[in-house]
Amino acid sequence: MILTLTPNPSLDRTYELPALERGAVLRSAGDRVDPGGKGVNVSRAVAAAGGRTVAVVPLGGPEGALLARLLEEHGIEVAGVPVAGSTRVNVTLVEPDGTLTKVNAAGPEIATTAAEAMLEAVRARSADAEWIACCGSLPRGPGPEWYAEVVDRTHRGGGRIALDTSGAALTAALGRRPDVVKPNAAELSEAVGRPLATVGDAVKAAQELRGRGARAVLASLGADGQLLLDESGTYFGTAAEVVARSDVGAGDASLAGFLAAGGRGPAALAAAVAYGTAAVQKPGSAMPAPADLDPAPVTTTTDIPVSRALTEPTR
Known part of the structure; x- marks a missing residue:
C-alpha cells in the first residue's frame, strides 16, 4: 500500500481549445474534471495500476465533497480532514500544439488544528504502508518546516517517505533525511541556487541534495529523461520521443511508478520513465493504466551523458 499526503489538493478542470485568444469568448472542444494535487495524482496512478492506496487530504466545502467522491470512484481510500473554506479549483487551457495555460488557485488557509489532524491521519493509516508520498506545495498556514515534521514522524514510526516539494519546504526537510526527494529541473536548480545547462549540471545538483541529507534523488529533466542518485549508484533513464498531449501530472505518475517498483535502483527508474512517458500522452491530468505503459523503448x-545540453536549461 502507498499512502499519499496532499496538503493542498484541488479539482483540476481542463479545457481543450482550438486556439487561445485573449479577451475572446472561447468554446471548448473537450473538457474534463479530475481530482488533483501531486499526492492525489500519485494515488490515482497507483490505483489505475490495481494497487492499494490511501489519500490523506484536507476537504472543504462542496468542492471538497466532490473531490472525495471522485477519489473514491478511482478506487482510492480517502482519509479526509475537514477544513474551513473550500478546496481549490485549478484550470488548465490546452491548445492543439500542446501549449498549456494554467491558473492555480491558492486554496484555503489551514488552521493549526487541521494541520495536526493531517499528521495524525497519516500516522493512523500508515501501519501497512510500503511508502508515504508527501507531495505538493504547502497551503497557507503551515510553515516550511511542516514537511520536515512529516519526515521525522514517518521515520519514528519506521516508515519510508518520498518527498516531492520545492523551495523552503524542501530545504527545511533535507536535513531530516527523506528517503527520496523528487525535484524537476527547475526545482533542482532553485534548491542549489544556480542554473542548470547540462545533464552534468543536474547530476552535481542532485549530489548536493544528497550531501545535504536526501538519501536518494529522483530528478525529472523533462524531455531529456530522468536521473536517479541513490546508495547503489547514479543512473540516467530515457525513453523514445513521443507526441505530448499534456504534461500535467506526468511527474506524479513517474513517482508512482518508481515507488510501486520498489523505489530503488535502475528497475525503479525504468518504471518511473515508463509511467511519465505514458502520462504525457494522456489528456488533462489523466493517469496511465498498465495498458498505456510501453517499457520496451525505456533505457537506463x-x-x-554529462555534457549533453538540456532541452530546457534553467535560469
Whole structure:
C-alpha cells in the first residue's frame, strides 16, 4: 500500500481549445474534471495500476465533497480532514500544439488544528504502508518546516517517505533525511541556487541534495529523461520521443511508478520513465493504466551523458 499526503489538493478542470485568444469568448472542444494535487495524482496512478492506496487530504466545502467522491470512484481510500473554506479549483487551457495555460488557485488557509489532524491521519493509516508520498506545495498556514515534521514522524514510526516539494519546504526537510526527494529541473536548480545547462549540471545538483541529507534523488529533466542518485549508484533513464498531449501530472505518475517498483535502483527508474512517458500522452491530468505503459523503448544506464545540453536549461 502507498499512502499519499496532499496538503493542498484541488479539482483540476481542463479545457481543450482550438486556439487561445485573449479577451475572446472561447468554446471548448473537450473538457474534463479530475481530482488533483501531486499526492492525489500519485494515488490515482497507483490505483489505475490495481494497487492499494490511501489519500490523506484536507476537504472543504462542496468542492471538497466532490473531490472525495471522485477519489473514491478511482478506487482510492480517502482519509479526509475537514477544513474551513473550500478546496481549490485549478484550470488548465490546452491548445492543439500542446501549449498549456494554467491558473492555480491558492486554496484555503489551514488552521493549526487541521494541520495536526493531517499528521495524525497519516500516522493512523500508515501501519501497512510500503511508502508515504508527501507531495505538493504547502497551503497557507503551515510553515516550511511542516514537511520536515512529516519526515521525522514517518521515520519514528519506521516508515519510508518520498518527498516531492520545492523551495523552503524542501530545504527545511533535507536535513531530516527523506528517503527520496523528487525535484524537476527547475526545482533542482532553485534548491542549489544556480542554473542548470547540462545533464552534468543536474547530476552535481542532485549530489548536493544528497550531501545535504536526501538519501536518494529522483530528478525529472523533462524531455531529456530522468536521473536517479541513490546508495547503489547514479543512473540516467530515457525513453523514445513521443507526441505530448499534456504534461500535467506526468511527474506524479513517474513517482508512482518508481515507488510501486520498489523505489530503488535502475528497475525503479525504468518504471518511473515508463509511467511519465505514458502520462504525457494522456489528456488533462489523466493517469496511465498498465495498458498505456510501453517499457520496451525505456533505457537506463550508468554512463551519464554529462555534457549533453538540456532541452530546457534553467535560469
